[in-house]
């Protein structure tokens with residue numbers, strides 16, 4: 001019910017999925033009411049708040065921009081912080097793309113579990129959904145409905161023998177995110193590799209940081225982490241984009257075949273649709289749960 005930050009800094013190094021460039025990212029404790037703030041340490045500590053007003057580009061990854069300064073592929077890191085309930089943190093980065101690590105959010109959740117989380121004195125302020133809010137784009141749907149807790153239901157349908165129709169439902173409480181969503185890796189199709197690389201994307205992509213699908217199977221020689229790892233990764237991505245709301249939410253999110261573009265448009269339009277939610281203090285949340 002109170003805001004949280006991490007107890008000690010944690011650090012990761014690796015290459016960016018799209019640029020292939022090396023970067024080091026450090027996540028540090030931050031004071032209450034600060035939110036999640038990126039700092040480009042290679043650009044005089046230029047600060048960029050992780051909120052929907054900073055979203056610049058979303059096709060294959062979510063990129064934030066302010067006054068010409070970019071931070072790219074933020075969604076897995078933001079997903080991890082939101083999923084485990086970190087309200088305040090500084091994220092220092094020495095390049096413009098967050099390293100992809102193993103393609104999941106597991107390195108982040110494991111490292112933060114090792115250093116621990118600190119409860120801060122300031123109470124949380126929740127966005128409580130009071131009226132359903134739904135966006136549709138062709139076959140894609142994303143909606144949020146009133147609820148006393150925060151949960152995500154995600155369904156996908158890919159014409160591939162290992163995927164097909166998959167759906168997952170998770171209550172974002174306790175360690176559920178760390179155990180059932182964080183380990184799910186990003187995935188892509190082998191037949192798209194050349195086209196994406198020609199477009200300047202996935203230059204750092206490899207079997208170490210993505211599940212690569214052929215027409216009928218996978219190229220990786222390791223097994224999947226979950227039979228439905230694909231829909232779990234979509235849930236991880238949705239939560240990373242939803243984190244741009246900048247506040248914890250009480251509502252039930254239901255997604256069908258959505259993607260980064262719809263996720264970020266949804267967050268922006270939901271925040272503007274002020275008749276669909278109220279700001280609830282911790283005390284109001286406690287009394288309504290009784």
Ligand SMILES: [Zn+2]
Pocket residue numbers: 075076186233237
């Ligand atoms: Zn992803």
